Amino acid sequence: MNLTASPAIAAASEPAADQRIDFRSRDFLRSHVRDTLAFYAPVARDPSGGFFHFFKDDGTVYDRTTRHLVSSTRFVFNYAMAYRHFGDAAYLDDARHALRFLRDAHWDAEHEGYDWEIEWRDGQKRTLDGTRHCYGLAFVLLACAHAAMAGIDEARPMIDETFALMERRFWDASAGLYADEATPDWRLSDYRGQNANMHATEALLAAFEATGHVLYLDRAEKIAGNITLRQARLSNGLVWEHFHRDWSVDWHYNESDSPNIFRPWGFQPGHQTEWAKLLLILERHRALPWLGSRAIELFDAGFSRAWDDRHGGLYYGFGPDDSICDHDKYFWVQAESFAAAALLGARTGSERFWDCYDELWRYSWAHFVDHRYGAWYRILTCDNRKYSDEKSPAGKTDYHTMGACYEVLNALGSPNNAR
Incomplete structure:
Protein backbone atom coordinates (compact mmCIF):
# COMPACT_ATOMS: atom_id res chain seq x y z
CA MET A 1 0.00 0.00 0.00
CA ASN A 2 1.83 3.08 -1.24
CA LEU A 3 -0.43 5.98 -0.43
CA THR A 4 0.40 9.63 -0.87
CA ALA A 5 -1.63 12.28 0.85
CA SER A 6 -2.96 14.98 -1.44
CA PRO A 7 -3.72 18.55 -0.41
CA ALA A 8 -6.96 18.18 -2.37
CA ILE A 9 -8.20 15.59 0.06
CA ALA A 10 -6.64 16.94 3.20
CA ALA A 11 -8.81 16.50 6.25
CA ALA A 12 -11.63 18.98 6.36
CA SER A 13 -11.21 21.78 8.81
CA GLU A 14 -12.39 20.48 12.14
CA PRO A 15 -13.13 22.45 15.26
CA ALA A 16 -10.34 22.46 17.77
CA ALA A 17 -10.93 20.02 20.60
CA ASP A 18 -13.35 21.77 22.90
CA GLN A 19 -11.84 21.92 26.37
CA ARG A 20 -15.36 22.04 27.80
CA ILE A 21 -16.27 18.58 26.53
CA ASP A 22 -16.23 15.99 29.28
CA PHE A 23 -15.00 12.94 27.40
CA ARG A 24 -15.56 10.87 30.54
CA SER A 25 -19.27 11.66 30.57
CA ARG A 26 -21.68 8.79 29.99
CA ASP A 27 -23.94 11.17 28.08
CA PHE A 28 -21.10 12.15 25.76
CA LEU A 29 -20.14 8.53 25.06
CA ARG A 30 -23.71 7.40 24.41
CA SER A 31 -24.33 10.39 22.16
CA HIS A 32 -21.17 9.68 20.20
CA VAL A 33 -22.20 6.07 19.61
CA ARG A 34 -25.62 7.25 18.42
CA ASP A 35 -24.01 9.75 16.06
CA THR A 36 -21.77 7.04 14.64
CA LEU A 37 -24.67 4.65 14.11
CA ALA A 38 -26.52 7.46 12.36
CA PHE A 39 -23.78 7.68 9.72
CA TYR A 40 -24.56 4.13 8.62
CA ALA A 41 -28.30 4.10 9.26
CA PRO A 42 -29.68 5.71 6.07
CA VAL A 43 -27.67 3.69 3.55
CA ALA A 44 -25.94 0.65 5.03
CA ARG A 45 -28.69 -1.97 5.03
CA ASP A 46 -29.12 -4.02 1.86
CA PRO A 47 -32.70 -5.35 1.68
CA SER A 48 -31.49 -8.31 -0.36
CA GLY A 49 -29.17 -9.41 2.43
CA GLY A 50 -26.69 -8.06 4.93
CA VAL A 70 -14.92 -9.15 8.96
CA SER A 71 -17.45 -6.44 8.13
CA SER A 72 -20.33 -8.92 8.08
CA THR A 73 -19.49 -10.07 11.60
CA ARG A 74 -18.84 -6.57 12.92
CA PHE A 75 -22.24 -5.33 11.78
CA VAL A 76 -23.79 -8.04 13.97
CA PHE A 77 -21.72 -6.78 16.90
CA ASN A 78 -22.57 -3.14 16.21
CA TYR A 79 -26.33 -3.61 16.16
CA ALA A 80 -26.49 -6.19 18.93
CA MET A 81 -24.58 -3.84 21.22
CA ALA A 82 -26.71 -0.89 20.15
CA TYR A 83 -29.88 -2.78 21.02
CA ARG A 84 -28.49 -3.81 24.40
CA HIS A 85 -27.54 -0.25 25.29
CA PHE A 86 -30.39 1.74 23.75
CA GLY A 87 -33.27 -0.73 23.49
CA ASP A 88 -34.38 0.39 20.03
CA ALA A 89 -36.16 -2.50 18.30
CA ALA A 90 -34.78 -1.37 14.93
CA TYR A 91 -31.28 -2.19 16.14
CA LEU A 92 -32.39 -5.70 17.09
CA ASP A 93 -33.90 -6.16 13.65
CA ASP A 94 -30.64 -4.99 12.07
CA ALA A 95 -28.67 -7.44 14.21
CA ARG A 96 -30.92 -10.32 13.11
CA HIS A 97 -30.59 -9.22 9.48
CA ALA A 98 -26.79 -9.13 9.78
CA LEU A 99 -26.61 -12.51 11.52
CA ARG A 100 -28.84 -14.14 8.91
CA PHE A 101 -26.53 -12.95 6.14
CA LEU A 102 -23.44 -14.11 8.00
CA ARG A 103 -24.92 -17.57 8.48
CA ASP A 104 -26.51 -18.02 5.06
CA ALA A 105 -24.21 -16.15 2.66
CA HIS A 106 -20.71 -16.56 4.08
CA TRP A 107 -21.10 -20.19 5.14
CA ASP A 108 -19.66 -22.78 2.74
CA ALA A 109 -21.65 -25.93 3.44
CA GLU A 110 -19.47 -28.14 1.25
CA HIS A 111 -16.23 -27.42 3.11
CA GLU A 112 -17.82 -26.31 6.39
CA GLY A 113 -16.16 -22.94 6.71
CA TYR A 114 -16.88 -19.23 6.39
CA ASP A 115 -15.79 -17.60 3.13
CA TRP A 116 -13.47 -14.64 3.62
CA GLU A 117 -14.85 -12.54 0.77
CA ILE A 118 -17.89 -12.96 -1.46
CA GLU A 119 -19.72 -11.14 -4.20
CA TRP A 120 -23.39 -10.56 -3.40
CA ARG A 121 -25.45 -9.64 -6.43
CA ASP A 122 -29.26 -9.86 -6.80
CA GLY A 123 -29.49 -12.05 -3.72
CA GLN A 124 -26.94 -14.56 -5.02
CA LYS A 125 -23.49 -15.36 -3.63
CA ARG A 126 -20.28 -15.96 -5.54
CA THR A 127 -17.15 -16.77 -3.54
CA LEU A 128 -14.25 -14.42 -4.27
CA ASP A 129 -11.88 -15.72 -1.59
CA GLY A 130 -12.60 -18.93 0.29
CA THR A 131 -9.48 -18.82 2.44
CA ARG A 132 -10.17 -19.87 6.02
CA HIS A 133 -8.89 -17.41 8.58
CA CYS A 134 -8.95 -18.01 12.32
CA TYR A 135 -9.22 -14.23 12.61
CA GLY A 136 -12.49 -14.44 10.71
CA LEU A 137 -13.80 -17.31 12.85
CA ALA A 138 -12.95 -15.33 15.97
CA PHE A 139 -15.23 -12.56 14.74
CA VAL A 140 -17.97 -15.04 13.89
CA LEU A 141 -17.76 -16.22 17.51
CA LEU A 142 -17.82 -12.62 18.77
CA ALA A 143 -20.85 -11.82 16.61
CA CYS A 144 -22.76 -14.88 17.81
CA ALA A 145 -21.97 -14.16 21.46
CA HIS A 146 -23.19 -10.58 21.28
CA ALA A 147 -26.24 -11.56 19.25
CA ALA A 148 -27.11 -14.10 21.93
CA MET A 149 -26.68 -11.48 24.66
CA ALA A 150 -29.08 -9.27 22.69
CA GLY A 151 -31.69 -12.03 22.89
CA ILE A 152 -31.33 -13.55 19.43
CA ASP A 153 -31.93 -17.20 20.27
CA GLU A 154 -30.71 -18.62 16.97
CA ALA A 155 -27.24 -17.28 17.78
CA ARG A 156 -26.83 -19.48 20.86
CA PRO A 157 -26.10 -22.80 19.13
CA MET A 158 -23.80 -20.96 16.74
CA ILE A 159 -21.51 -20.10 19.67
CA ASP A 160 -20.74 -23.73 20.43
CA GLU A 161 -20.61 -24.65 16.74
CA THR A 162 -18.12 -21.90 15.92
CA PHE A 163 -15.90 -22.70 18.88
CA ALA A 164 -15.92 -26.38 17.91
CA LEU A 165 -14.87 -25.44 14.38
CA MET A 166 -12.03 -23.27 15.67
CA GLU A 167 -10.86 -26.10 17.91
CA ARG A 168 -11.05 -28.75 15.24
CA ARG A 169 -9.39 -26.79 12.47
CA PHE A 170 -7.02 -24.30 14.10
CA TRP A 171 -6.17 -25.26 17.68
CA ASP A 172 -2.49 -26.16 18.17
CA ALA A 173 -2.53 -28.06 21.45
CA SER A 174 1.25 -28.25 21.75
CA ALA A 175 1.56 -24.46 21.55
CA GLY A 176 -1.65 -23.62 23.38
CA LEU A 177 -2.55 -21.21 20.58
CA TYR A 178 -4.54 -21.09 17.35
CA ALA A 179 -3.00 -21.49 13.92
CA ASP A 180 -3.90 -18.76 11.49
CA GLU A 181 -4.89 -19.66 7.96
CA ALA A 182 -6.01 -22.57 5.79
CA THR A 183 -7.03 -23.21 2.20
CA PRO A 184 -10.74 -23.54 1.43
CA ASP A 185 -10.43 -27.31 1.96
CA TRP A 186 -8.63 -26.80 5.30
CA ARG A 187 -4.93 -27.32 4.58
CA LEU A 188 -3.08 -25.20 7.14
CA SER A 189 -0.39 -22.72 6.15
CA ASP A 190 2.86 -22.46 8.11
CA TYR A 191 2.19 -18.87 9.14
CA ARG A 192 1.36 -18.25 12.80
CA GLY A 193 0.22 -14.90 14.19
CA GLN A 194 -0.83 -13.24 17.38
CA ASN A 195 -3.65 -11.15 15.88
CA ALA A 196 -6.03 -14.07 15.41
CA ASN A 197 -5.29 -15.20 18.95
CA MET A 198 -5.91 -11.74 20.36
CA HIS A 199 -9.32 -11.52 18.74
CA ALA A 200 -10.04 -15.12 19.69
CA THR A 201 -9.46 -14.06 23.29
CA GLU A 202 -11.88 -11.18 22.86
CA ALA A 203 -14.48 -13.52 21.37
CA LEU A 204 -13.98 -16.21 24.02
CA LEU A 205 -14.52 -13.67 26.79
CA ALA A 206 -17.77 -12.63 25.11
CA ALA A 207 -18.77 -16.29 24.69
CA PHE A 208 -18.24 -16.82 28.41
CA GLU A 209 -20.34 -13.76 29.22
CA ALA A 210 -23.09 -15.01 26.90
CA THR A 211 -23.18 -18.60 28.16
CA GLY A 212 -21.46 -18.82 31.53
CA HIS A 213 -19.51 -21.84 30.22
CA VAL A 214 -16.14 -21.80 31.96
CA LEU A 215 -14.52 -23.63 29.03
CA TYR A 216 -14.45 -20.35 27.12
CA LEU A 217 -12.89 -18.48 30.02
CA ASP A 218 -10.25 -21.18 30.46
CA ARG A 219 -9.31 -20.96 26.80
CA ALA A 220 -9.16 -17.14 26.92
CA GLU A 221 -6.84 -17.29 29.93
CA LYS A 222 -4.54 -19.81 28.26
CA ILE A 223 -4.19 -17.76 25.08
CA ALA A 224 -3.69 -14.51 26.98
CA GLY A 225 -0.88 -15.97 29.05
CA ASN A 226 0.79 -17.67 26.12
CA ILE A 227 0.81 -14.54 23.96
CA THR A 228 1.44 -11.74 26.47
CA LEU A 229 3.86 -13.65 28.70
CA ARG A 230 5.48 -16.65 26.99
CA GLN A 231 5.64 -15.38 23.41
CA ALA A 232 6.41 -11.82 24.50
CA ARG A 233 9.53 -13.08 26.29
CA LEU A 234 10.84 -13.96 22.82
CA SER A 235 10.41 -10.38 21.56
CA ASN A 236 11.76 -7.88 24.08
CA GLY A 237 8.81 -8.27 26.44
CA LEU A 238 6.31 -6.92 23.92
CA VAL A 239 3.73 -8.58 21.69
CA TRP A 240 5.18 -9.30 18.24
CA GLU A 241 2.84 -10.08 15.36
CA HIS A 242 4.40 -12.88 13.32
CA PHE A 243 5.76 -16.35 14.00
CA HIS A 244 6.97 -19.47 12.24
CA ARG A 245 5.10 -22.75 12.40
CA ASP A 246 6.98 -23.71 15.61
CA TRP A 247 6.02 -20.35 17.17
CA SER A 248 9.54 -18.96 16.99
CA VAL A 249 9.60 -15.25 16.14
CA ASP A 250 9.59 -14.33 12.46
CA TRP A 251 11.24 -10.91 12.52
CA HIS A 252 11.09 -10.47 8.74
CA TYR A 253 7.54 -11.41 7.74
CA ASN A 254 6.05 -8.48 5.76
CA GLU A 255 9.13 -6.42 6.57
CA SER A 256 8.45 -4.27 3.51
CA ASP A 257 4.72 -4.01 4.24
CA SER A 258 4.29 -2.20 7.54
CA PRO A 259 0.82 -0.84 6.58
CA ASN A 260 -0.63 -4.30 5.85
CA ILE A 261 -4.21 -4.22 7.12
CA PHE A 262 -4.19 -7.62 8.85
CA ARG A 263 -0.48 -8.55 9.07
CA PRO A 264 1.63 -5.40 9.45
CA TRP A 265 5.35 -5.59 10.17
CA GLY A 266 6.65 -4.15 13.41
CA PHE A 267 5.33 -3.84 16.91
CA GLN A 268 1.79 -2.50 16.88
CA PRO A 269 1.23 0.02 19.68
CA GLY A 270 -2.49 -0.47 19.19
CA HIS A 271 -2.12 -4.18 19.89
CA GLN A 272 -0.09 -3.56 23.04
CA THR A 273 -2.91 -1.37 24.34
CA GLU A 274 -5.64 -3.66 23.01
CA TRP A 275 -4.10 -6.57 24.90
CA ALA A 276 -4.00 -4.37 28.01
CA LYS A 277 -7.75 -3.88 27.61
CA LEU A 278 -8.39 -7.59 27.16
CA LEU A 279 -6.29 -8.54 30.19
CA LEU A 280 -8.41 -6.24 32.34
CA ILE A 281 -11.64 -7.71 30.93
CA LEU A 282 -10.27 -11.16 31.75
CA GLU A 283 -9.48 -9.92 35.26
CA ARG A 284 -13.16 -9.06 35.82
CA PRO A 289 -2.31 -11.66 40.10
CA TRP A 290 -0.37 -10.98 36.89
CA LEU A 291 -3.14 -9.46 34.78
CA GLY A 292 -3.20 -5.91 36.14
CA SER A 293 0.55 -5.42 36.19
CA ARG A 294 0.98 -6.87 32.71
CA ALA A 295 -1.77 -4.63 31.38
CA ILE A 296 0.04 -1.58 32.73
CA GLU A 297 3.35 -2.72 31.21
CA LEU A 298 1.87 -3.23 27.76
CA PHE A 299 -0.09 0.01 27.78
CA ASP A 300 2.89 2.06 28.93
CA ALA A 301 5.18 0.41 26.38
CA GLY A 302 2.87 1.11 23.46
CA PHE A 303 1.94 4.63 24.49
CA SER A 304 5.43 5.85 25.39
CA ARG A 305 7.00 4.58 22.17
CA ALA A 306 4.27 5.65 19.76
CA TRP A 307 2.89 8.99 20.97
CA ASP A 308 3.57 11.82 18.50
CA ASP A 309 4.56 14.85 20.57
CA ARG A 310 4.42 17.17 17.57
CA HIS A 311 1.14 16.32 15.84
CA GLY A 312 -0.63 14.27 18.49
CA GLY A 313 -1.98 10.75 18.30
CA LEU A 314 -0.33 7.36 18.25
CA TYR A 315 1.75 6.15 15.32
CA PHE A 331 -8.53 5.27 13.89
CA TRP A 332 -8.56 1.93 15.69
CA VAL A 333 -5.23 2.54 17.41
CA GLN A 334 -6.55 5.69 19.08
CA ALA A 335 -9.87 4.04 20.00
CA GLU A 336 -8.45 0.85 21.50
CA SER A 337 -5.93 2.93 23.40
CA PHE A 338 -8.47 5.26 24.99
CA ALA A 339 -10.52 2.21 26.01
CA ALA A 340 -7.47 0.65 27.65
CA ALA A 341 -6.60 3.93 29.35
CA ALA A 342 -10.09 4.18 30.83
CA LEU A 343 -10.03 0.60 32.10
CA LEU A 344 -6.62 1.18 33.65
CA GLY A 345 -7.78 4.44 35.21
CA ALA A 346 -10.77 2.69 36.76
CA ARG A 347 -8.68 -0.32 37.81
CA THR A 348 -5.81 1.59 39.43
CA GLY A 349 -7.39 4.88 40.47
CA SER A 350 -4.43 6.63 38.86
CA GLU A 351 -5.24 9.90 37.15
CA ARG A 352 -2.33 9.48 34.74
CA PHE A 353 -4.30 6.92 32.76
CA TRP A 354 -7.31 9.21 32.63
CA ASP A 355 -4.98 11.96 31.42
CA CYS A 356 -3.95 9.66 28.54
CA TYR A 357 -7.62 8.97 27.89
CA ASP A 358 -8.47 12.66 27.71
CA GLU A 359 -5.48 13.41 25.47
CA LEU A 360 -6.41 10.64 23.05
CA TRP A 361 -9.98 11.88 22.90
CA ARG A 362 -8.94 15.52 22.37
CA TYR A 363 -6.73 14.45 19.50
CA SER A 364 -9.34 12.14 17.97
CA TRP A 365 -12.12 14.69 18.36
CA ALA A 366 -10.05 17.29 16.54
CA HIS A 367 -8.78 15.10 13.71
CA PHE A 368 -10.53 11.72 13.34
CA VAL A 369 -14.18 12.40 14.11
CA ASP A 370 -16.12 13.72 11.12
CA HIS A 371 -18.26 16.46 12.65
CA ARG A 372 -20.19 16.97 9.42
CA TYR A 373 -21.29 13.47 8.42
CA GLY A 374 -20.46 11.38 11.48
CA ALA A 375 -18.21 8.39 12.25
CA TRP A 376 -14.39 8.43 12.12
CA TYR A 377 -11.94 8.76 9.28
CA ARG A 378 -9.91 5.56 8.90
CA ILE A 379 -6.34 6.70 8.35
CA LEU A 380 -4.42 9.99 8.48
CA THR A 381 -0.87 11.03 7.70
CA CYS A 382 1.44 11.79 10.58
CA ASP A 383 0.39 15.46 10.32
CA ASN A 384 -3.29 14.50 10.27
CA ARG A 385 -4.26 14.77 6.60
CA LYS A 386 -6.58 12.30 4.92
CA TYR A 387 -5.38 9.98 2.18
CA SER A 388 -8.76 9.66 0.48
CA ASP A 389 -12.49 10.16 0.90
CA GLU A 390 -13.01 6.44 1.57
CA LYS A 391 -14.06 6.64 5.19
CA SER A 392 -15.22 3.10 5.79
CA PRO A 393 -13.94 0.33 3.52
CA ALA A 394 -14.37 -3.37 4.23
CA GLY A 395 -13.40 -4.32 7.77
CA LYS A 396 -14.08 -0.97 9.44
CA THR A 397 -17.78 -0.45 10.31
CA ASP A 398 -16.59 1.65 13.29
CA TYR A 399 -16.66 -1.49 15.42
CA HIS A 400 -13.49 -0.33 17.18
CA THR A 401 -14.72 3.16 18.00
CA MET A 402 -18.17 2.17 19.25
CA GLY A 403 -16.79 -0.87 21.05
CA ALA A 404 -14.27 1.36 22.80
CA CYS A 405 -17.04 3.69 23.96
CA TYR A 406 -18.99 0.75 25.37
CA GLU A 407 -15.92 -0.42 27.28
CA VAL A 408 -15.44 3.04 28.76
CA LEU A 409 -19.07 2.99 29.84
CA ASN A 410 -18.32 -0.31 31.59
CA ALA A 411 -15.31 1.27 33.27
CA LEU A 412 -17.41 4.20 34.48
CA GLY A 413 -19.77 1.76 36.18
CA SER A 414 -23.36 2.36 37.19
CA PRO A 415 -25.13 5.37 35.67
CA ASN A 416 -25.91 6.41 39.23
CA ASN A 417 -22.20 6.94 39.77
CA ALA A 418 -21.58 8.67 36.45
CA ARG A 419 -20.02 12.09 36.13
Missing part, protein backbone atom coordinates in the same frame (compact mmCIF):
# COMPACT_ATOMS: atom_id res chain seq x y z
CA PHE A 51 -25.17 -4.60 4.78
CA PHE A 52 -23.03 -2.69 2.32
CA HIS A 53 -19.36 -2.53 3.31
CA PHE A 54 -17.81 0.45 1.50
CA PHE A 55 -18.68 4.08 2.34
CA LYS A 56 -17.32 7.46 1.29
CA ASP A 57 -17.03 10.32 3.75
CA ASP A 58 -20.60 11.46 3.07
CA GLY A 59 -22.02 7.93 3.35
CA THR A 60 -22.14 7.20 -0.38
CA VAL A 61 -21.78 3.47 -1.03
CA TYR A 62 -18.93 2.98 -3.51
CA ASP A 63 -19.00 -0.83 -3.82
CA ARG A 64 -22.41 -2.47 -3.57
CA THR A 65 -21.47 -6.11 -4.16
CA THR A 66 -18.28 -7.04 -2.30
CA ARG A 67 -18.84 -8.47 1.18
CA HIS A 68 -16.03 -9.22 3.60
CA LEU A 69 -16.40 -11.64 6.50
CA HIS A 285 -13.92 -12.75 35.62
CA ARG A 286 -10.73 -14.28 37.01
CA ALA A 287 -8.58 -12.23 39.38
CA LEU A 288 -5.16 -13.58 38.46
CA TYR A 316 0.86 2.85 13.66
CA GLY A 317 4.06 0.85 14.21
CA PHE A 318 7.57 0.77 15.61
CA GLY A 319 10.47 -1.59 14.98
CA PRO A 320 12.53 -3.80 17.29
CA ASP A 321 14.90 -0.85 17.82
CA ASP A 322 11.92 1.33 18.92
CA SER A 323 12.17 3.55 15.83
CA ILE A 324 8.85 4.42 14.20
CA CYS A 325 8.37 2.25 11.10
CA ASP A 326 4.94 3.57 10.11
CA HIS A 327 4.15 7.21 10.89
CA ASP A 328 0.49 7.09 9.87
CA LYS A 329 -2.35 7.44 12.35
CA TYR A 330 -5.11 4.83 12.33
